[in-house]
Amino acid sequence: MAMVSANDVFYCFLFLVFLAALLVHSLIKACFKLKPRSKVPPPPTPLSLPFLGHLHLIGPVLDKSLQGLARNHGPLMRLHLGASSCVIASSASVAREMLKTQELKFLSRPEFGSSDHFIYRGSRFIMSPYGDYWRFMKKLCMTRLLAVPQLERFLDVREEEVQRLVKSVIGSARSGKASDLSKELATFSNNVICRMVMSTRCSGTENDAKEIHELVKACIELAGKLSVGDVLGPLRWLDFSGNGKKLEAVLWEFDGMVERVMKEHEEKLINGSVAERKDLMDILLETHNDPTAEMKITRKDMKSFLLDIFMAGTDTTSVATQWAMAELINHPGAYKKLQDEINSVVGPTRLVRESDIPNLPYLRAVVKETLRLHSSAPIILRECGEDCSVNGYLVEAKTRVLINVYAIMRDPEMWTDPDEFAPERFLESSDEKIGEHQMEFKGQNFRYQPFGSGRRGCAGASLAMLVVHAAVGSLVQCFDWRMMEGQGAVDLSQGPGFTAEMAKPLVCYPVVHVDPFEPCH
């Protein structure tokens, strides 16, 4: 018979202690889970697989996949995506509960895997928790940085950029070339934001805007990939893909560039040669230097805020404009109706202006309908601040909350023919009785949420609306479009990105309809 050594007994003892500890730990966890919370049930959840959770149920377009799951599991459901879990809200009434009735509990945003590699960690505004820093910056946005008077000061910049856009497309039309509207519109919206933020063109370095755009695009892409890596849980720290390192490198590049532009602005401040018209960077520097400001914002805060504005403002606006053009090109009746409206209000001798928007109801309806079908932010991210009951289910503190506005704005219980592009539903005369005024972009109508709602709602909605209306209005006023060879209609598939981009670039042949720059007018 084999002898049992003292060592064997010791290891056996250790193993038993380990097992006992594991058992006690599991029991304690189970007990905590069973505390009074159990009176309110957790939201329903689909059957899950070990380790993967519900990952196998998610397709490439997240908002669409979640819409499909909500049909079977209800307007509030719980999902586990690998190591990450969240609840999903998919109806107007659940959104109302979270964004209005219990707003204070849902004012923070969750952290994602990308935050680990964020060189401005702790300074972020859009993804910051609800607190003093967020409150201070949001007030600054709404009263100065993105307030209507500040937007008005840059009207000529936006008009100049619309003219550049139209002239560039006229160039393609005259030489019989196709126009890549996706590219044109990305450049256009990036230029508008860059010039309003830091007057890049005015400082003479035309390439800054392009470089910023490339860096911001890379940031969005890498941050998206890293956030998807959250499914790995603690293992994401190992950064298998190397995307974390790549993100840090891109962010440092952005930092260097913004630092340089900031120094130019500071020198002007010191020399007393600040432009009469202050851009966003001037206002931030002024706040940074103001000893009476309610809060001291640091250099890191300013740079992080600027990155947020580029990330939140550039692609969202250009993607919305691309979708509007794509839908209109596929709906020649709507296109003609809009062109006729513009023709009769504006005429052929000048471009549509922002001041025309109040006189162009069909243009406003087209933009509203586009944002209903293709919001550039189809999923609103929030975090639950404390345990609470929503729609009869328990949502625990710290839970990530995804509000699927894509599903809400296509809910057949709320909208007639929800997947149809029908701008008429937003006209005063509409049978759907939606009525323009109820649908203002204030986010208080919970079936229509392209810009979110309440205190945490989009800070750039007014700017976005000016830019999208002016671009769509001008492109429809000046051009008709022919499809590429072999293409019957524009492919309206949605790509996998977080800004609900079109799966394929929008490339068509422009034909000049009206040229407001023709000398003969």
Ligand code: HEM
């Ligand atoms: C069509 C274009 C746009 C759409 C559809 C859009 C949509 C949204 C949505 C849905 C949110 C989240 C709201 C919430 O949680 O309730 C948001 C947040 C935000 N957006 Fe926009 N946005 C657009 C353009 C812009 C522009 C042009 C800017 C600035 C230049 C901007 C700046 C922001 C900021 C700063 C936040 C964060 C607000 C906060 O956390 O308090 N957005 N946007």
